[in-house]
Amino acid sequence: MKITFIGVGDMGSHMVPHLAKAGYDVTVWDKVPAKMAAVAGDHVRTATSLEDAVTASKVIITSVMSDDVPALHIGTTETPGIVHYLQPGSTLIVTSTLDPRKITAIQAVMPTKTHLLDVPMIGGVKYAREAGLVLIAAGDKQAVADVTPILKTFGTVKYVGEQGNGAKLKLITNVAIMAAEAGIRETLDLLQMGPLKPVVIRALDESNPRPLKDSVADEVELDNATKDFVDLPIASAAMRRLQKAVDSVAGEAQFIDITNKNTALPEASKK
Secondary structure, eight states: EEEEOOSTTTHHHHHHHHHHHHTTTTEOOOSSSHHHHHBBBBTTTSSSSSHHHHTTSSSEEOOOOOOHHHHHHOOOSEEEBBGGOOOTTTTEEEEEEOOOHHHHHHHTTTTOOOOEHHHHEEEEEOOOOOOOEEEEEEEEHHHHHHHHHHHHTEEEEOOSSSSSSSHHHHHHHHHHHHHHHHHHHGGGHHHTTTTHHHHHHHHOTTTSOHHHHHHHHHHEEEEEEEETOOHHHHHHHHHHHHHHHHHHHOOBBBHHHHHTTTTTOOHHHTT
């Protein structure tokens, strides 16, 4: 069976090999040629263009940063997006953490006889590498069932109902995860004795790298999606704190930098 995977960055580069190992013939596409070359091999070929990638199969999985989603999927006046190349019978699976309105916007321009599924993922690079992700699948129930064997190569699949529910539930999850990871550093030892132990383990896990800027992007999606109807002061504070951490170090800050106090604010560093 043929599958297209678009976006082979931190997560995608660890997900594509699972598809190849399972025997799927994978076509990959990324705007950075070196990233495509890094995953090419048995059962994995690099596309020559976005059109080549999308038309290569009828199951298209995308894994890109939230800011890149509209242009990649919907396109612009000058540059067509994925929806322009979808064949009848195709299923487009979006795994990014998104404001649900972006899912609605993509659905509005989907061709007839195609399916859009929003399937955000819980877990970081380590879980992608170990096929231990949790995929929150939403959309047409039969369409989800049809691609579940594919999604299971990445981990556990949870069906959560109608289209948009995946995006909503991922944002809700992020409220707890990001706020906790931004605010629990001074009491890690005590928290490991209680119900927040899994969050603490993630905070201390150097084998599961996650750039802080990616978490900031997820929090921005949450803030944009909710600001018109609910006030989330803890999540907003976490977003601002994570952005300060990103800005406080040279190079790319990781979550473990917060744990190690490499991104501590000046007043905290003196304590």
